[in-house]
Amino acid sequence: MNVDVDPTPTPSDVIALELCALTRVYQLKRGLFRTPGQIKAVDDVSLRIRKGETLGLVGESGCGKSTLAKMLLGLLAPTSGNVLINGREIDPTRREALARSVQPIFQDPYSSLNPRRTVADIVGVPLRLHQVGTHAEQAKRVKEMLDLVGMPERTHRQYPNQLSGGQRQRVAIARALVLRPEILICDEPTSALDVSVQAQILNLLLDLKAEFGLTYLFISHDLGVVEHLVDRVAVMHRGQVVELGTREQIFARPEHAYTRMLLASALTPEPGLGIPDIERALPLAVA
Amino acid sequence: MNAPLLDVKNLRVDLPTERGLLHAVRGIDFHVNRGEMLCLVGESGCGKSMTSLALMGLLPRRAVRTADHIRFDGVDLQTLPEKGMTALRGARMAMIFQEPMTSLNPSYTLGDQLCEALRAHRKVTAAEARDRAVHLLERAGVPQAADRMRQYPHQLSGGLRQRVMIAMALMCGPDLIIADEPTTALDVTIQAQILRLIRELQKEFGTAVVFITHDLGVVARIADRVAVMYAGEVIETAPVGELFARPTHPYTRGLLNCIPVRGKTLPGSHLQAIPGVVPSLVGEVRGCAFANRCSFVQPACAETPPYVALNDRHAVRCVHAQTEMAEAA
Numbered sequence: 001m002n003v004d005v006d007p008t009p010t011p012s013d014v015i016a017l018e019l020c021a022l023t024r025v026y027q028l029k030r031g032l033f034r035t036p037g038q039i040k041a042v043d044d045v046s047l048r049i050r051k052g053e054t055l056g057l058v059g060e061s062g063c064g065k066s067t068l069a070k071m072l073l074g075l076l077a078p079t080s081g082n083v084l085i086n087g088r089e090i091d092p093t094r095r096e097a098l099a100r101s102v103q104p105i106f107q108d109p110y111s112s113l114n115p116r117r118t119v120a121d122i123v124g125v126p127l128r129l130h131q132v133g134t135h136a137e138q139a140k141r142v143k144e145m146l147d148l149v150g151m152p153e154r155t156h157r158q159y160p161n162q163l164s165g166g167q168r169q170r171v172a173i174a175r176a177l178v179l180r181p182e183i184l185i186c187d188e189p190t191s192a193l194d195v196s197v198q199a200q201i202l203n204l205l206l207d208l209k210a211e212f213g214l215t216y217l218f219i220s221h222d223l224g225v226v227e228h229l230v231d232r233v234a235v236m237h238r239g240q241v242v243e244l245g246t247r248e249q250i251f252a253r254p255e256h257a258y259t260r261m262l263l264a265s266a267l268t269p270e271p272g273l274g275i276p277d278i279e280r281a282l283p284l285a286v287a
Numbered sequence: 288m289n290a291p292l293l294d295v296k297n298l299r300v301d302l303p304t305e306r307g308l309l310h311a312v313r314g315i316d317f318h319v320n321r322g323e324m325l326c327l328v329g330e331s332g333c334g335k336s337m338t339s340l341a342l343m344g345l346l347p348r349r350a351v352r353t354a355d356h357i358r359f360d361g362v363d364l365q366t367l368p369e370k371g372m373t374a375l376r377g378a379r380m381a382m383i384f385q386e387p388m389t390s391l392n393p394s395y396t397l398g399d400q401l402c403e404a405l406r407a408h409r410k411v412t413a414a415e416a417r418d419r420a421v422h423l424l425e426r427a428g429v430p431q432a433a434d435r436m437r438q439y440p441h442q443l444s445g446g447l448r449q450r451v452m453i454a455m456a457l458m459c460g461p462d463l464i465i466a467d468e469p470t471t472a473l474d475v476t477i478q479a480q481i482l483r484l485i486r487e488l489q490k491e492f493g494t495a496v497v498f499i500t501h502d503l504g505v506v507a508r509i510a511d512r513v514a515v516m517y518a519g520e521v522i523e524t525a526p527v528g529e530l531f532a533r534p535t536h537p538y539t540r541g542l543l544n545c546i547p548v549r550g551k552t553l554p555g556s557h558l559q560a561i562p563g564v565v566p567s568l569v570g571e572v573r574g575c576a577f578a579n580r581c582s583f584v585q586p587a588c589a590e591t592p593p594y595v596a597l598n599d600r601h602a603v604r605c606v607h608a609q610t611e612m613a614e615a616a
Contacts (some may be wrong), residue, residue, distance in 0.1 A: 060474035164564050194330035199545035199560035206555065221475060228547035228554050247554060265479040267504035268548055271527045275483040275508045278476055
């Protein structure tokens with residue numbers, strides 16, 4: 001495998017991604033005569049991710065983690081606050097510059113790939129949009145990327161509906177990496193996959209990080225996966241980061257009540273432990 | 288020991304597709320005892336949901352179900368006319384689905400829907416049905432149950448809807464509940480609460496449950512006994528403790544090894560993925576369906592492996608189990 005990016009497997013002191021007091025407010029219109037309400041989907045979130053680091057972002061549905069991801073990708077403008085990449089503020093009018101540094105991998109590989117294009121076409125789109133290299137160079141780079149993510153050559157001419165879920169997610173990863181970004185925003189990348197396939201994709205993400213020195217923001221509700229993959233964890237609840245710490249701190253010595261509840265709810269495959277009594281232990285959590 | 292509540296022998300489900308006949312369920316045997324929690328676990332396409340629909344007689348019309356017998360409380364369901372099945376469904380066998388929003392009718396109140404099932408099957412007055420509905424909603428942890436009776440499904444959160452579905456399944460006091468991924472759509476904190484509720488109510492009412500899931504964490508915590516499915520077959524069955532302590536089929540072992548577990552898996556290390564993908568079930572599958580992904584494959588795997596009983600509660604469909612048994616004997 002050829003490496004033309006400086007491989008930095010361990011986190012350095014360089015800040016790759018910085019979120020400063022990032023806030024996103026949604027206006028709600030409820031009926032004709034009622035006063036409009038507000039929801040702070042992301043409420044004053046400040047985070048720093050070092051180059052080569054994997055930061056896990058955990059929380060339940062509606063906690064604001066996907067809204068946060070959209071703002072980092074420039075798909076949604078923050079209401080206030082800003083995002084810095086390598087110390088430079090992102091310019092919302094120049095999405096293509098952002099796309100060169102930050103790329104997403106989404107949860108559902110069934111809806112994120114264009115069904116009318118072949119695998120090679122899909123992976124080549126970013127190169128064509130950004131006019132990187134000649135036609136032949138683009139084709140070469142697409143093939144290299146697909147080889148790297150473990151897509152056999154015969155699949156390069158196939159369409160997404162001919163692929164399994166795991167293969168589709170490999171294609172999505174190849175497309176995200178083809179512009180050689182420094183930062184990947186992984187939004188529940190294995191939640192739609194079977195566990196045996198999930199392991200293949202997690203291994204691939206680990207390999208790619210070591211190879212390219214990538215920085216990951218890894219969003220997931222699966223605490224087992226998060227613990228396996230990340231260096232630090234941010235726990236989100238109702239739009240705010242309620243706890244931030246290293247993997248060891250969060251998993252061994254959680255401090256915030258919500259973090260403790262999340263950890264208590266996680267069902268590890270250990271028979272005999274029974275089902276945790278969340279309601280009695282932490283009464284704030286009744287569904 | 289008493290006869291099992293549900294006893295299934297050689298169940299098959301075939302679905303005609305454009306590419307040929309899809310063998311979704313390929314001759315499975317299993318039983319559920321009264322008051323027992325049996326988990327059917329497997330990955331997508333393994334036939335676990337088709338099995339549940341086949342038991343309830345709710346398969347798509349084009350699907351073909353055959354079996355030596357599907358005995359429910361001594362009666363073979365295959366011999367029942369549709370009317371007999373209708374009388375059974377909802378009354379003695381109830382089902383809880385993954386997404387409660389699609390199984391609740393959006394245009395009726397919860398009260399109407401809860402009472403409807405009971406009044407269809409039992410001679411009760413409207414007031415009696417209402418009382419039971421309120422009681423079960425309360426028991427299922429729905430706050431202000433009496434007021435909720437007048438509400439519509441969209442007014443509830445996902446967790447509350449699933450609590451309503453559980454109350455609804457219990458309305459007629461069924462002997463068997465089939466729960467198909469009932470907590471997959473829920474957040475983890477809500478999932479733990481709903482699982483606990485299902486387990487408590489199951490013990491309180493002595494209901495047998497077939498619990499279908501892909502999540503081994505859920506299986507470990509809720510099951511009495513487990514049947515692992517792969518490519519339309521049950522490949523291993525054992526009590527939950529024994530299955531996790533002594534997984535024997537290479538697929539079961541693979542499944543348990545590929546999930547990261549706190550304190551067991553070294554963070555950042557490579558997980559033991561199962562290579563390859565599930566075979567297509569269109570057309571005949573010859574020999575062991577797992578052979579193309581198995582690291583212990585041998586020539587004998589080209590033949591259909593026997594279902595070997597390791598003891599009276601643990602059975603495995605694998606040639607290696609057979610040789611191990613022969614060596615031990």
